[in-house]
Each structure stands twice: as C-alpha cells, then as structure tokens.
Amino acid sequence: MPSDAMRRAMAEAEVGDDWYGDDPTVNRLQERAAQVTGKEAALFVPTGTMANQIGLRLHFRGTGHSVVAGSSAHIASTEVMTSAALSGISFRTIAGDARGRITGEQVRTALEPDEAYDVEVVDLVAVENTNGHAGGTVMAVEDLRAIRKAADEAAVPIHLDGARIFNAAAAAGLDVTEWTREADTLMFCVSKGLGAPVGSLVCGPAELMREARRIKILFGGAWRQAGIVAAAGLIALEEGPARLHEDHARARRLAEGLAELTPGTLDPGAVETNMVYVDTEAMGMRALDAIERLAALGVGTTLVSGKVRLVTHVDVDDEGVGFALDAWRSVAAEATKEA
Numbered sequence: 001m002p003s004d005a006m007r008r009a010m011a012e013a014e015v016g017d018d019w020y021g022d023d024p025t026v027n028r029l030q031e032r033a034a035q036v037t038g039k040e041a042a043l044f045v046p047t048g049t050m051a052n053q054i055g056l057r058l059h060f061r062g063t064g065h066s067v068v069a070g071s072s073a074h075i076a077s078t079e080v081m082t083s084a085a086l087s088g089i090s091f092r093t094i095a096g097d098a099r100g101r102i103t104g105e106q107v108r109t110a111l112e113p114d115e116a117y118d119v120e121v122v123d124l125v126a127v128e129n130t131n132g133h134a135g136g137t138v139m140a141v142e143d144l145r146a147i148r149k150a151a152d153e154a155a156v157p158i159h160l161d162g163a164r165i166f167n168a169a170a171a172a173g174l175d176v177t178e179w180t181r182e183a184d185t186l187m188f189c190v191s192k193g194l195g196a197p198v199g200s201l202v203c204g205p206a207e208l209m210r211e212a213r214r215i216k217i218l219f220g221g222a223w224r225q226a227g228i229v230a231a232a233g234l235i236a237l238e239e240g241p242a243r244l245h246e247d248h249a250r251a252r253r254l255a256e257g258l259a260e261l262t263p264g265t266l267d268p269g270a271v272e273t274n275m276v277y278v279d280t281e282a283m284g285m286r287a288l289d290a291i292e293r294l295a296a297l298g299v300g301t302t303l304v305s306g307k308v309r310l311v312t313h314v315d316v317d318d319e320g321v322g323f324a325l326d327a328w329r330s331v332a333a334e335a336t337k338e339a
C-alpha cells in the first residue's frame with residue numbers, strides 16, 4: 001500500500017499531459033530511472049506487462065519474430081499470449097535449472113538456426129532478474145555476461161525483465177548497473193517490492209526510447225496526468241531499494257519457520273529474496289486448498305508453478321511473519337487431522 005508520504009506526494013503532484021511528454025513529475029521519474037539504471041532514457045508506463053511488451057516490440061519491425069527466453073520467465077509464460085497478440089512473437093524457450101538459471105551455452109545453441117532456410121530467425125534474447133517463478137532467485141552477473149557474449153556473437157539484442165532488479169541488487173550487494181549494462185533494454189517496476197501503487201519503467205538508449213514512446217501510445221498507454229502516480233514512483237525509487245534487505249530477512253525467517261512446522265515442504269536455503277514457495281502436496285494438501293484456508297485466516301498467498309507463494313513486502317513486519325506462521329500452523333494441523 002502507498003505510504004503516507006506517497007499519498008501526500010500524489011495529492012500535491014505537479015502534473016501535465018503525458019501524451020505530449022509535458023508532465024513534469026513523470027519526466028522527473030523518467031530521468032531518475034535512466035540515471036539509476038545507467039541508460040540514456042526511460043519511459044514511465046502503467047504496468048510491468050506493458051513495459052515488457054514495449055521492450056520486446058522495440059527490437060522488431062513487422063510480425064513473425066522469435067525470442068529466446070528461459071521457460072519460467074514471465075515474458076515466456078504469463079505474457080506468452082500477450083506477446084503473440086500484440087507483436088506476433090513466438091518463443092524458443094530454454095529449460096533452466098531449479099533456480100531458473102539459463103547459461104550462455106544454452107543461449108548460443110538456441111540462437112543457432114536449425115537449418116539453412118530456417119524461417120524461425122531469433123531476433124531477441126529475454127532474461128529475467130530476479131526470476132519470480134523460479135523462487136525470486138538472483139541471476140549471477142557472470143551468467144548474464146556469458147549470455148551477452150552469446151547474443152553478441154549472433155548480433156542479437158537483450159531485453160532484461162528487471163521487474164525485481166532492485167531485489168537482486170539488494171540480495172547480491174551489487175548496484176543494478178552490474179546487470180543493466182549487459183542489456184540493450186530493460187524494465188523495472190516501482191510497484192512490487194519498491195512499494196509504489198502503480199507503474200513500471202522501460203529504459204534504454206535515447207533513440208530506442210523515442211520509438212518506445214510511440215509504441216506506448218500505440219498500445220493505449222498514453223496516460224495523461226500520470227504525474228499523480230509518478231509522484232509515488234519517485235519516492236519508491238529513492239527510498240524503496242534501501243529497505244529491501246528487510247523483506248529478504250523476513251522471507252528467510254518465514255521460510256525457516258514454515259520448514260520447522262511442515263518439514264519437507266520447502267528448502268529455506270533456496271530463499272534468496274522476498275519470495276517463499278511451499279509444496280503443500282508434501283504435507284498432503286492441495287495448493288489451492290491451502291491458499292483458500294490461509295485466506296480465511298487473513299493471509300494472502302498465490303498459486304505459482306503449482307506451489308503456494310508467500311511474498312514479504314513493505315506492509316509485512318515481524319508481527320506479520322508471526323501471524324502468517326500461526327495461520328500456517330492451523331492449516332498444517334488441519335492437514336494432519338485429515339490425513
């Protein structure tokens with residue numbers, strides 16, 4: 001939820017018409033996003049999905065394109081139909097390891113045409129950091145450099161879905177530019193962990209971002225006095241990154257508590273950032289049943305990759321972790337009783 005400071009900033013935001021590029025608060029956020037990610041320019045859009053879709057489309061002319069991505073990537077799973085509908089994109093997916101990690105060698109192989117007259121020419125490589133569906137895992141900078149090398153050899157650009165890039169930076173103790181410099185374009189969300197109510201930014205070279213602005217309007221994303229929400233985004237970008245380590249520490253505590261209550265349902269050592277995935281089948285309960293019962297006890301979770309996903313964020317304090325563990329204890333007791 002937006003903080004009091006965000007709500008005040010939204011109420012007082014100086015605004016203009018973003019269609020014409022003259023909303024001063026949006027422009028400030030875009031300048032700051034470009035600065036922080038080390039890119040020439042940035043574009044503020046309503047959602048992470050729109051940011052990715054602009055990021056993909058930017059690299060193509062016309063339709064009939066293939067993108068290489070890890071099979072667990074948001075772009076290649078949740079957004080697969082969006083990409084097909086908006087830009088005629090199909091994906092050549094690479095099966096990552098348990099942490100969703102793909103290697104430079106796998107990308108190199110995926111970029112090789114199958115035969116001399118292959119119509120499926122790959123135009124882009126898309127990577128994700130952190131990898132949400134694989135557990136909020138951090139992509140090693142060396143892995144991205146190896147992917148960059150493979151992409152360069154094939155003269156194919158890279159788009160980075162950095163929806164949670166600041167979580168990766170906080171977990172690794174590195175600046176986001178360690179990853180962003182290896183990508184031609186990227187997006188990140190000021191919503192999600194940074195705590196703004198709405199918004200994402202596409203970042204890249206100035207010339208591409210001019211085209212991104214055209215595509216944003218084409219996709220229906222010219223959003224007039226968007227300075228109202230950009231004002232919260234500015235606070236999220238300035239203050240959000242510094243507190244993400246708290247979410248990560250709470251996620252680890254939550255994971256350790258859950259593993260103690262229901263051994264075998266998760267590996268707390270696999271928790272790298274703010275996400276905890278639990279395999280409730282291992283305690284004899286369907287994930288959807290567990291989600292429903294937790295919701296009835298006031299704990300919001302989601303079904304992702306067949307598991308129950310719990311996420312720590314700005315509105316979950318130490319007490320909240322205790323509350324979630326108490327709810328889990330009740331649900332686990334029900335599972336034991338019903339077994």
Ligand SMILES: Cc1ncc(COP(=O)(O)O)c(C=O)c1O
Binds near residue numbers: 128189200
């Ligand atoms: C990795 C990743 N990319 C993109 C998105 C899309 O963001 P939005 O929900 O703002 O469209 C999400 C959403 O959860 C995500 O996890």
